[in-house]
Amino acid sequence: MPLDPSLKIVIVDKNPIRAAILEDGLREAGYLHVVRIDDTSHLLARIYSIDPDVILIDLEDPSRDVLEQMFQVSRAVRRPVAMFVDQSDAASIEAAVDAGVSAYIVGGLHKERIKNILDLCISRFNAFARLQDELDRTRTALEERKVIDRAKGILMKAKNLSEESAYALLRKTAMNENKKIAEVAQSVVTAAEMLR
Secondary structure (H helix, E strand, O other): OOOOOOEEEEEOOOHHHHHHHHHHHHHOOOOOEEEEOOOEEEEEEEEHHHHOHHHEEHHHHHHHHHHHHHHHHHHHHHHOEEEEOOOOOOOOHHHHOOOOOOOEEEEEOHHHHHHHHHHHHHHOOOOHHHHHHHHHHEEEEOOOHHHHHHHHHHHHHHHHOOHHHHHHHHHHHHHHHHHHHHHHHHHHHHHHHHHO
């Protein structure tokens, strides 16, 4: 049973025989929306115009330039990307991980494995995306905390307030203006920098 038969999948492969293996494996697994790109010129623009859910890149013996082009695609599109290569080395594998490739498969392209690889690719991409979202939220919260602390310090000094009173003033102003405390704090920090 496919994860989602309505997934739009792009196959990037110059070799029609290898691409046919991927297409057959996907269709047998129940995936119906498969588009093949066999010319890699203007690849990013073509992928954006198709707007796929998953990208499968099949490279027989990729040169460094071709690999780097595919890694740029992976970094730019923010979609699950599975990359199939016949041979690889540690540097290429590390570069694939850094580029956000969700599955990097070396050797042995068999249509029976396609569905499992696709499922793994999507699961790993989703897990990584959740971690990235959590990291982004944590960074934002930390930045907001720093701004609030700076604003409290400015208010404590300018108005001779305690830390609790400075925070209470920020909170009250945020409620009155229907804003987040961090937004009000940023306004205080910006104003103080302008008045220096």
